[in-house]
Amino acid sequence: MSVSSESESTRDRLLEVAGRIFARRGFKAATIREICEQAGANLASVNYHFRDKDGLYAEVLASTIRRALERYPADGGVSRRAPVTERLEGVIRSFLQRTLGLDEPEWKGCLMARELAEPSGALPKIIQEVARPVHDLLLEMVAELAPERNEEERWLCVQSIIAQCHFFRHAEAVLEVLRPQWAELSKQDRIERLSGHITQFTLRGLGGVHG
Amino acid sequence: MSVSSESESTRDRLLEVAGRIFARRGFKAATIREICEQAGANLASVNYHFRDKDGLYAEVLASTIRRALERYPADGGVSRRAPVTERLEGVIRSFLQRTLGLDEPEWKGCLMARELAEPSGALPKIIQEVARPVHDLLLEMVAELAPERNEEERWLCVQSIIAQCHFFRHAEAVLEVLRPQWAELSKQDRIERLSGHITQFTLRGLGGVHG
């Protein structure tokens, strides 16, 4: 529970490098060798510091979650008393920031996305700390915006929102082929346009005409 | 009409089993050994029939695409002269069928989802044969339903649709935790409710008032 270590220790370098590599290659295809080489550490150091490849992975995930939520909280930093449309956009923008990266190394969102597709036992933790809060926040807003829908319908709407937020990380490779212009935009730009679009599309989708 | 094995050719059994295993474990983590064992074939048979692990994977992907599109074509079998709302629901339902499986072995959609997250060189083929047609079909419909939007906005709307269709396969593991009731529904039921919801949400999202 201590705050990692003192200086930029081997341990920290391993964590940093491992995150990048797990994200890029997936758990199985990532190799301890590559991680240690890039971190300038000994081949045995992973086992020394984290007991296991699994242990390293769990630590990477945990610290990634921690830092991601510190920087981009679920509510996007928007006050609970702001109008619901603003709060919605806050959640969406914050989600996209975590997902598509910004100034944080870009692999963080990628790691999460990968966890979704191929859970590793760490999933419950992620759900508890990231997915659940967002999920609940959105449920509240949808209830506020579309009180006439029944419970399942509202839940489905929440999924529609999350789906849109995820998709642009998830299908990155395809989008690049189908619409090259998109890939040419800066991250900042993409996030800006996306949060605007998703918010609009969602508000309309929820039934009111807010556009 | 039996499920599999027995008198099928070795080649076909390999293809069938490999599909399931690649989907479950991913390319790297899947082992030729496991595939051959489950297919009741010799360890060298993959090399004989498909030259490579890569060759096997490519074949699995190709035959999966082929059969998925035969059974559930991009337009969902809805006539081009039907009203646009029906055509839209056709595309969405067909997409969900391919994605969430139905009576076809369930792993097929999973394979595709995985390919998106972690392209293997076969991606261009998938795009050409599956993603592009759906993409173009949806672009047309959105242009028809929301002619006042500019080109980028219409493209973003198309992505919102596709995002929703993908999500329920992609986040299966999480949904199961967040809403156990959902996992208890039959596949058929889920697809039914989803295609209804996504169509509605989308039609509204596009700005018309169809709700």
Place this chain on the structure above:
Amino acid sequence: MSVSSESESTRDRLLEVAGRIFARRGFKAATIREICEQAGANLASVNYHFRDKDGLYAEVLASTIRRALERYPADGGVSRRAPVTERLEGVIRSFLQRTLGLDEPEWKGCLMARELAEPSGALPKIIQEVARPVHDLLLEMVAELAPERNEEERWLCVQSIIAQCHFFRHAEAVLEVLRPQWAELSKQDRIERLSGHITQFTLRGLGGVHG
């Protein structure tokens, strides 16, 4: 004992191709697959026609010997009544022809050379049919040219002759680097100069001054 087969059959093509490939790669590194592919034959045809990879190799060797000696007999076709210097040059030139090839496909000598370095069980046959006759012929000539030497000395002289004849095939790769001009000569030219040189060097080496 029959003369191979009737037409340019699969069997003959296998023999031809196998000779080239065994010569180029050595027995172990040569693969039945490559041989069959290049011969346009089925993968199983080697086993069908020659029982074994070993069987194929033995056949290749045997037919190579047979044809090499037909074309370039040990005595080089020089009459036994010719002067000894002519007979010597006959043996040397014929040896070089077999070794360095001429119009016959070049791999034949190479195959033999390889057999020397890495005997395969077929060596006794080669010795009996090729090496021994040449050896005995040379022994006679040396006895004639240097009768004053004792038996071991004469035998060593014979080896010196054979050594020179072998060397230019054997060290081809090195000679090409150490003296590029040499590699640029035509085969014909090289054989001409070599047989001249070796004959002179040998006659002098044997003690008389014949140059």
Place this chain on the structure above:
Amino acid sequence: MSVSSESESTRDRLLEVAGRIFARRGFKAATIREICEQAGANLASVNYHFRDKDGLYAEVLASTIRRALERYPADGGVSRRAPVTERLEGVIRSFLQRTLGLDEPEWKGCLMARELAEPSGALPKIIQEVARPVHDLLLEMVAELAPERNEEERWLCVQSIIAQCHFFRHAEAVLEVLRPQWAELSKQDRIERLSGHITQFTLRGLGGVHG
């Protein structure tokens, strides 16, 4: 001073054993398994210490060259101011020592011979460090002994010398059949007689009358 094994490092044992086995079987036919077993090392140790089978082979070759030339330098340790006949015999004797072994493990020369027949990419190194110096040394001597010959003739004479030195290693298997007495001599004896014979034969062959 003990022959091998026991307290030597794994790396050294691998090198020693690998040399023997590569020499006996050739690169392709030699197996890492056999090497590791005989060296009492783990199957993965070759990969650990030399990265590759190729890496191991290269190291074996390099260390063999290094040690061979340390012990038996190209000039045979004879002073440059000694008479040319002595210098010639020095080169020849040293060559035979390297080639036929003496107290060094016998496979060393064999490795080289094999490399000539079937170059592996390491050939250039061998040429540079072994063949070239000997070649140049001999060229000088021949120029001194037979200044009246033209340049190509002198080069051919050098090859005649080298050919003789190589042959008795190269054709070992055949000589054993054709002259069993020869194989019964001690290595030392054989080298003694050979260097005498080759030197004489060569001096005469070069045209002077030294016999």
Place this chain on the structure above:
DNA sequence: AATGAATGAGCCTTCATTCAT
């Protein structure tokens, strides 16, 4: 006479892990 399918043995390599220092 010939072949497509299938097989079992064996090879090289990679990987995560351990252990003595």
Place this chain on the structure above:
DNA sequence: GATGAATGAAGGCTCATTCAT
């Protein structure tokens, strides 16, 4: 606190061979 050496398990692949047809 950290590491170089070594290891065992497992993986993908290649090869010669067989067998039913």
